[in-house]
Amino acid sequence: MCQKQNLRTNISVKTGRNYVIRKTTFNDYVSDLKAENARARSSYMAVQNLKQTFPQIEADVPLPDYVGKLHLGPYMWVALKGHYEFCHIDPDDNFLVMIQGRKQVRLFGCDLRPMYPNPKGSKGKTIQAQVNCDNPALERFPEFRNATCYHCVLDPGDMLFIPAFWWHQVTSLDTSISVNIFFGDAGDNKYFSKILSSSQWPAFSYWFLNIIEQNRNHASFPRILARLPEVLHHFFLKQWHEIITPDQIQILVQLVLDYLCLDSLPTVEDRSKYPPPLKIRGLMWR
Structure with a gap:
């Protein structure tokens, strides 16, 4: 990846679980990951559009023939070992593909009640759960104990289908690189x-x-x-x-x-x- 890509490409990374956007270069971000420093531990290179940010490698991620209609992406995600991505729902069907490292994925279906979604009017395109899946604070979120969790670990080369509006929480078990695409069904409606x-x-x-x-x-x-x-x-x-x-x-x-x-x-x-x-x-x- 580093040998093929222009390392001075500007990227946006998210800082911490309550995200703040920080601008940096891919070269500096990779250097932080290799050093495993404090900035790397609190940062996540997320939702980087390959066509816009890494056009040199876009051809390396062909779309499967069975993707009916591309909505967004492909996107690249790079995270340090231990990174916790908040549990949320996306409005599109989604394929998550592991390139390097492993990720743990928890899926909870699309029921709202046990996941305690953030109040309406919250910023962004996704809906985030208030529950921390690692430490769910059941005294505050008692319905979470009734949630059904589907759990898997993705290895390099694995691809997982995440249906639209299904709650999912992703943790990097290793320093990882993954790609995803958001899509829908073919046709107009x-x-x-x-x-x-x-x-x-x-x-x-x-x-x-x-x-x-x-x-x-x-x-x-x-x-x-x-x-x-x-x-x-x-x-x-x-x-x-x-x-x-x-x-x-x-x-x-x-x-x-x-x-x-x-x-x-x-x-x-x-x-x-x-x-x-x-x-x-x-x-x-x-």
């Missing part, structure tokens, strides 16, 4: 239809309303609500490359109305050609 009709729907609803709450106190929110069907069309076209149907849009509109305790969408004067975007706020927090 298969992925959303799958989520809508599956046990993943409650977790999806929480994720979606978290994004609604992220936008609630912004000046554009009244216009978002006034043009919500258009907003949702553009949002899922961007996120999942899906064209959701009018009936599906109405389900989401009703979900928002119920959440905000509204009988109907407001009317706001907006003559712009395109509706305001529904933004995922705090993407650097993932």
Whole structure:
């Protein structure tokens, strides 16, 4: 890896379990890993898009033929031995591939209650559990004892499928390099239809309303609500490359109305050609 890649490539790393973004170079980060110093122990090179950050090695990570539709990635992750990644859910199906070292993965299904998700409005694209899986503090999170955990260790060359909206917690057992891709089903509407009709729907609803709450106190929110069907069309076209149907849009509109305790969408004067975007706020927090 180091011999093939430009070591001066700028990367972002996350610091600690409550993440802070720090800019560095790949060369300096690898030097910290080799030294196993304090900065390496509290840093994690996460979500580095190969096409943008490491284009020299993008061809080394071919997409499997059975990936229906790429949503995001491939991404590279590099972590020191012992790194603990918070338990969270992603809105996309996911393949995690080990390149070097080993990772322990815990999967908990998509039930929200035993995992105590962070409150709606939390930053980022993922939903994080409040529970520390290594030390769950059952007096604060008693329902966690009812969670079913699927456990595995990934060795180099192993690939794990993580379904969308399944809770997962990953720990590096060795200093490790891994790659992942976020994807969905082929076609214009298969992925959303799958989520809508599956046990993943409650977790999806929480994720979606978290994004609604992220936008609630912004000046554009009244216009978002006034043009919500258009907003949702553009949002899922961007996120999942899906064209959701009018009936599906109405389900989401009703979900928002119920959440905000509204009988109907407001009317706001907006003559712009395109509706305001529904933004995922705090993407650097993932």
